[in-house]
Amino acid sequence: MYITKAMSTADAPHTLSVADKKRLLREMLFARRFEGRCYEAYVERKIGGFLHLYPGQEACAHGVLEAARPGQDYVITGYRDHVHAIKCGADPKAVMAELFGKETGVCKGRGGSMHIFDVEHRFMGGYALVGGPFPLAAGMAKAIKLKGGDEIAICFLGDAANNQGTFHETLNMAKVWNLPVLFVCENNLYGIGTRIDRSTAVLDQYKRAAAYDITAQQVDGQDIEVVYAAARQAVDHVRGGNGPYFLELMTYRYRGHSMSDSNAYRVKDEERTWNKRDPIVMLRDRLIAAKQYSEKEYQALDEEIIKHIEDDIIKFAEESPEPKKEELEKYVLAENDPWVKGKPTPKGGTKEMMYWEAIRRAHDEEMTRDPLVIAMGEDIGVVGGTYKATTGLYDKFGAERVMDAPISENGYTGLGIGASFAGVRPIIEIMSVNFAWLALDQIVNSAAKVRYMSGGQLTAPVVIRSPGGTAHQLGAQHSARMEKVFMGIAGLRVVTPSSPRQAYGLLKSALRCNDPVFINEHELMYNMKGEVPDGEYFHPLEGSEVARAGRDVTLLCYNISVHWCMKAAEILSSQHGIDAEIIDLYALSPLDRAGIKASVSKTHKAVIVEEAEPAVGVGAEVMAIINEECFFELDAAPVRVSAANVPMPYNHTLEKAAIPNAQDVVNAVLELFGKV
Ligand SMILES: Cc1ncc(C[n+]2csc(CCOP(=O)(O)OP(=O)(O)O)c2C)c(N)n1
Numbered sequence: 251m252y253i254t255k256a257m258s259t260a261d262a263p264h265t266l267s268v269a270d271k272k273r274l275l276r277e278m279l280f281a282r283r284f285e286g287r288c289y290e291a292y293v294e295r296k297i298g299g300f301l302h303l304y305p306g307q308e309a310c311a312h313g314v315l316e317a318a319r320p321g322q323d324y325v326i327t328g329y330r331d332h333v334h335a336i337k338c339g340a341d342p343k344a345v346m347a348e349l350f351g352k353e354t355g356v357c358k359g360r361g362g363s364m365h366i367f368d369v370e371h372r373f374m375g376g377y378a379l380v381g382g383p384f385p386l387a388a389g390m391a392k393a394i395k396l397k398g399g400d401e402i403a404i405c406f407l408g409d410a411a412n413n414q415g416t417f418h419e420t421l422n423m424a425k426v427w428n429l430p431v432l433f434v435c436e437n438n439l440y441g442i443g444t445r446i447d448r449s450t451a452v453l454d455q456y457k458r459a460a461a462y463d464i465t466a467q468q469v470d471g472q473d474i475e476v477v478y479a480a481a482r483q484a485v486d487h488v489r490g491g492n493g494p495y496f497l498e499l500m501t502y503r504y505r506g507h508s509m510s511d512s513n514a515y516r517v518k519d520e521e522r523t524w525n526k527r528d529p530i531v532m533l534r535d536r537l538i539a540a541k542q543y544s545e546k547e548y549q550a551l552d553e554e555i556i557k558h559i560e561d562d563i564i565k566f567a568e569e570s571p572e573p574k575k576e577e578l579e580k581y582v583l584a585e586n587d588p589w590v591k592g593k594p595t596p597k598g599g600t601k602e603m604m605y606w607e608a609i610r611r612a613h614d615e616e617m618t619r620d621p622l623v624i625a626m627g628e629d630i631g632v633v634g635g636t637y638k639a640t641t642g643l644y645d646k647f648g649a650e651r652v653m654d655a656p657i658s659e660n661g662y663t664g665l666g667i668g669a670s671f672a673g674v675r676p677i678i679e680i681m682s683v684n685f686a687w688l689a690l691d692q693i694v695n696s697a698a699k700v701r702y703m704s705g706g707q708l709t710a711p712v713v714i715r716s717p718g719g720t721a722h723q724l725g726a727q728h729s730a731r732m733e734k735v736f737m738g739i740a741g742l743r744v745v746t747p748s749s750p751r752q753a754y755g756l757l758k759s760a761l762r763c764n765d766p767v768f769i770n771e772h773e774l775m776y777n778m779k780g781e782v783p784d785g786e787y788f789h790p791l792e793g794s795e796v797a798r799a800g801r802d803v804t805l806l807c808y809n810i811s812v813h814w815c816m817k818a819a820e821i822l823s824s825q826h827g828i829d830a831e832i833i834d835l836y837a838l839s840p841l842d843r844a845g846i847k848a849s850v851s852k853t854h855k856a857v858i859v860e861e862a863e864p865a866v867g868v869g870a871e872v873m874a875i876i877n878e879e880c881f882f883e884l885d886a887a888p889v890r891v892s893a894a895n896v897p898m899p900y901n902h903t904l905e906k907a908a909i910p911n912a913q914d915v916v917n918a919v920l921e922l923f924g925k926v
Pocket residue numbers: 330378379380381407408409410411412438440441442507
């Protein structure tokens with residue numbers, strides 16, 4: 251049995267009025283019955299998937315949010331989220347309809363129990379990945395700070411979430427950047443069936459926060475008056491500009507972790523002890539003892555709530571329509587976003603500049619235009635970026651907008667995504683794409699999915715830039731080409747500039763567009779020179795460019811491989827009389843089906859050139875499109891020129907052998923023409 255010693259009352263002067271206590275009793279009892287009815291609906295198979303219920307913990311959400319400004323403060327939680335959403339102002343009918351998977355649900359049936367969103371009431375979502383909301387909350391706090399508002403961000407999570415890296419990364423950033431964020435740890439002593447003393451070295455969670463020099467307190471989470479008093483202190487601290495606060499609430503869940511959990515791992519004594527500390531019973535009995543309430547009133551209230559849930563809420567959910575199958579793909583990306591098409595090239599001259607200078611210029615122009623555009627990443631501020639792309643911006647825009655991030659890729663990427671939820675436009679630089687593996691949870695599960703799972707309520711308009719590719723003998727862990735990973739993620743746009751003009755124009759459009767955009771740059775291209783329009787230029791985020799018109803064969807390529815193909819085309823033309831057309835696939839997601847089809851249908855032959863390994867890659871995807879769109883136009887089977895399927899070797903000769911070059915492209919074309 252594990253029972254915490256922390257049953258202290260907060261030493262704060264804040265108290266609830268009798269009227270407030272009665273209202274909170276009603277709200278908590280409603281939550282208990284609502285969740286109980288969810289349980290039954292699940293057994294009846296009206297609700298599917300994972301269902302995590304809240305009985306036992308009601309005083310946590312209600313006590314904290316009572317002390318805050320629900321509907322104005324930004325609130326985010328894990329998957330045990332129904333009650334928090336309702337306390338923020340979500341309509342219980344729409345929450346139940348969501349659980350039933352209906353079109354009238356808060357997220358139009360796209361989210362479900364673990365992903366309740368009600369952005370109108372600033373309930374910014376429930377997230378299923380344990381620890382995921384930490385940096386998102388800090389990001390919303392960053393947005394509040396930048397805009398000068400007096401809201402705060404509140405992050406509710408469980409005890410087990412504190413063992414995730416995001417906990418440590420976020421607490422560090424929240425402290426360093428003095429962010430208005432309140433972390434509420436609902437310590438119910440378990441992460442599924444693993445009791446805290448079997449998984450966690452430091453049992454008192456508030457001590458872990460204190461290690462980051464964050465003000466922290468641990469109180470009894472079963473007593474709503476205690477929770478309220480402590481939360482008032484915490485909220486006042488955060489709203490007062492004193493930085494983050496960590497509030498640990500000792501609590502217990504009365505049901506299994508989720509519906510599939512039989513709860514067999516818990517000791518009866520422990521359950522009995524905590525059952526005696528039921529937050530609803532404690533408040534009710536206290537009111538009755540003070541003669542402010544009667545048993546009869548309570549019975550009547552309970553009956554009224556049960557009837558309301560049945561007659562109004564369940565009925566609404568039952569009778570609501572299902573989402574339409576034809577709308578399956580709605581909410582993946584922003585609809586009709588004008589910036590996707592870019593803008594025509596401006597009239598006037600051009601200027602030669604390097605790739606890094608073009609990126610820097612886009613940052614500078616956009617940050618000058620909009621004070622809510624910020625840049626963040628490792629070494630981008632004082633140093634000006636590993637590849638110089640943010641040179642001078644720190645001096646010009648200051649540390650609040652050009653943020654030197656700690657080495658916490660998942661953390662600061664999540665923080666940028668969270669900031670984008672609340673109106674900020676972050677440009678996140680990940681120093682090398684190899685480090686983006688660490689940020690995949692936030693890119694994939696937060697940025698790319700949030701529009702869909704919220705039924706179109708919330709979007710993450712962030713730009714994430716990062717160089718990939720093989721440079722000079724950087725070895726296996728610094729030579730990744732990850733574009734194929736990103737282009738497989740629904741809800742994320744992927745572009746990859748092959749020239750300074752594209753680097754400038756794609757960043758400008760990406761920043762204005764309402765979708766998350768990953769910009770895949772290349773380590774070897776930052777010093778490449780090219781002409782960039784003098785006027786503001788917005789490159790389309792979809793489509794492809796004919797980099798060289800030709801008759802005989804289509805070379806499909808992107809980023810650095812466009813340059814190999816240009817060289818190869820010269821050789822093919824001058825030495826072999828073959829006129830190659832080069833299609834620059836600067837947009838990798840979505841890929842330009844029409845552009846690929848048009849060129850291959852004209853030349854009847856295709857070679858796809860990629861720097862990455864062939865498996866599950868850009869070439870494989872383009873081949874599938876050729877198959878689907880113009881199989882009968884082909885004179886020969888399409889060919890891929892790809893890297894070897896090896897972790898990149900250090901040795902220079904081996905490295906060269908692993909990566910394709912212009913001659914490999916020439917050879918592939920000659921083979922296709924039967925000339926070798
Ligand atoms: C990243 C990740 N790892 C594992 C899981 C599986 N999982 C779901 S809930 C959970 C326990 C979390 O416990 P805690 O944070 O204490 O919250 P509680 O469920 O007690 O409210 C685990 C391991 C997950 N959803 N996400």
